[in-house]
Amino acid sequence: MPELPEVETVRRGLSEHVVGKKFKKIEVLHHRATAAKSIASLDSLKRARVIEVKRRGKFLWFVLDRPEVLVGHLGMSGQLVIRRRGAPDERHLRARFVLGKEELRFIDQRTFGWLGVESTREGIPMCVQHIAPDPFDPKFDLAVTVSRIRAKKSEIKRVLLDQSVMSGVGNIYADEALWRSKVHPETRAENMRSSKVISLISSAAEVMSEALSAGGTSFDDLYINVNGQSGYFERSLAVYGREGEGCLRCGQQIRRITFSNRSSHFCPKCQPTPRTTGNQ
Numbered sequence: 606m607p608e609l610p611e612v613e614t615v616r617r618g619l620s621e622h623v624v625g626k627k628f629k630k631i632e633v634l635h636h637r638a639t640a641a642k643s644i645a646s647l648d649s650l651k652r653a654r655v656i657e658v659k660r661r662g663k664f665l666w667f668v669l670d671r672p673e674v675l676v677g678h679l680g681m682s683g684q685l686v687i688r689r690r691g692a693p694d695e696r697h698l699r700a701r702f703v704l705g706k707e708e709l710r711f712i713d714q715r716t717f718g719w720l721g722v723e724s725t726r727e728g729i730p731m732c733v734q735h736i737a738p739d740p741f742d743p744k745f746d747l748a749v750t751v752s753r754i755r756a757k758k759s760e761i762k763r764v765l766l767d768q769s770v771m772s773g774v775g776n777i778y779a780d781e782a783l784w785r786s787k788v789h790p791e792t793r794a795e796n797m798r799s800s801k802v803i804s805l806i807s808s809a810a811e812v813m814s815e816a817l818s819a820g821g822t823s824f825d826d827l828y829i830n831v832n833g834q835s836g837y838f839e840r841s842l843a844v845y846g847r848e849g850e851g852c853l854r855c856g857q858q859i860r861r862i863t864f865s866n867r868s869s870h871f872c873p874k875c876q877p878t879p880r881t882t883g884n885q
């Protein structure tokens with residue numbers, strides 16, 4: 606599933622190809638390509654010119670020369686790619702935006718991704734209003750985020766994935782950040798010291814920024830950038846997908862546990878089981 610570094614890689618790639626261009630023709634090829642909450646059909650954006658491509662967490666949107674935006678989420682397997690006009694259609698092609706010599710294509714094998722037309726408030730699409738800024742957003746407030754995390758009476762792994770607390774962190778980078786900060790995924794957020802939460806947020810920002818430099822992680826072949834290339838970051842993952850292999854810090858075997866329907870990978874020695882009371 607694409608996380609912040611992958612979505613940001615896509616945003617940067619799209620920006621190079623679509624900014625200043627007009628949607629000359631729009632074709633919707635699958636009904637699930639359009640979000641149920643879309644306020645208009647996608648083809649109502651015909652003749653709109655793209656001003657900018659923006660992102661918050663895992664949501665992307667195209668700012669247009671009109672009040673509405675084209676907003677999208679890649680879901681599990683969505684791809685937004687640029688192809689030259691007339692290139693053969695992909696098997697799971699769901700929507701096509703003709704820009705001129707190039708086309709913006711939305712491809713989605715598992716159809717959990719979507720595009721929609723939305724209005725905005727303070728520059729943020731309505732469906733993104735409940736999403737908290739991610740650590741790369743100029744509006745990100747560290748002190749506010751730390752208090753929000755410590756106010757959650759829940760396991761830290763679950764809190765890291767809560768996009769209304771801090772956005773952008775998904776399962777892979779949550780496991781990597783917890784390993785870097787030596788925090789067990791089941792540690793209660795309310796028992797963590799502020800300094801530990803700050804260290805965890807910096808680890809999350811650090812690991813996502815390294816992944817971004819590598820063009821994202823593509824562990825399941827479904828994530829590709831706009832030119833159809835995969836990222837290389839999976840070579841740098843320390844715990845995710847490494848169950849039974851040695852910890853890169855201490856050699857102990859990496860363990861995988863499941864809670865809240867997600868796999869969590871951690872080192873039992875570097876990330877010891879939390880005590881039930883007192884500060885961690």
Ligand SMILES: [Zn+2]
Nearest residue numbers: 852855872875
């Ligand atoms: Zn270890």
